[in-house]
Amino acid sequence: MQYVGDQTSLIQGLFSASTGAGGEAWLPFLELLRRVTRADGATIFLDRGREEAEVWTDGISCADAAANRSALRFDRVYDQEGLPAGVIPEGFVRLVKVRAGGATATLCIKRLDIRKDFRSTDRQYLTALTPFLGQAVETWSGLERQRSMAALTGGLAGGLGAAWVIMDLTGIVQEMSANARDLRLLAGQTVRRRLEFPDGDLALTFRTGFAACIAAPEVPQALFDPETGTDLVLRRTHLAGDPVVVATFRAPAELPDPDHFAAHFGLSRSESRLAALICEGHSIKTAAADLGWTEETARTCSKAIFTRLGVQGQTGLLRRVLTSAVTLGLGNCQAGSAQAQFPRPAPKGQP
Structure with missing residues (x-):
């Protein structure tokens, strides 16, 4: 029963890592794998053709065992004696290579030679992870690409002085674009609260425009703050089926030095x-x-x-x-x- 429980935990940890942000997302999974197999180190190598490999390690590195991983066959769990000729790692290892979309991922665990070799159960853990490893790494890579594109879009919007705020129909802020607080008009604003403006005339104009947006969803409401030169448009719409009011802001673009x-x-x-x-x-x-x-x-x-x-x-x-x-x-x-x-x-x- 312990083996089944650990195997389930490892698979859950693998897919939890696949949805995390950045390479650090793999470290909790590697730490769990190292603890379950009593290894001194656990490493993932992600190879994308000619680019330098991305490597994440918990504990000691497995780099010597995976030095010639391009020669490894897919979906086979290797030990230190079955590695390609010329690869002689220090200590005991188990590693497996899988396809991950257009890349390859190699998972390796390692023990120092002052300890005993891995158990057959430890090999079975890697065997159980093999069908899921490629899918998890491919999912993580896809999400990382989406995050990069979102960051690029956000950077371009920020360069143009544009930002957005999503509110419910009572005016409570639900979400804000990453660069929203960079705008002078939105400095200090937070989620879970209503937008507050220190200028009384602007605050009144905003409340009037918000009420008009609720009453007539088909008519966007345009506002302008002369002090900061910021334009604001309020639109009532639906996001994932929920009625919301989206406020888009456009401040004067700042010129570089x-x-x-x-x-x-x-x-x-x-x-x-x-x-x-x-x-x-x-x-x-x-x-x-x-x-x-x-x-x-x-x-x-x-x-x-x-x-x-x-x-x-x-x-x-x-x-x-x-x-x-x-x-x-x-x-x-x-x-x-x-x-x-x-x-x-x-x-x-x-x-």
């Missing part, structure tokens, strides 16, 4: 400082004062910027900058990069 701004657009540092101020809403006169320049110097510099970027006037510059990747945090291009090799559009009227 002058060096990155200059590298992205191929401007000098002085030109990038002036361009950034114009994009923040400054006139040529106020930008010149901020930089300590004469108005004539700023005007001459602005004309050079417009020519270099192929735009006409401050409106064209604003459109060019705010629709570029520089607001997404992708503008850290170095001289000679692929981005710098693309030709800039010529100003209208020039070849």
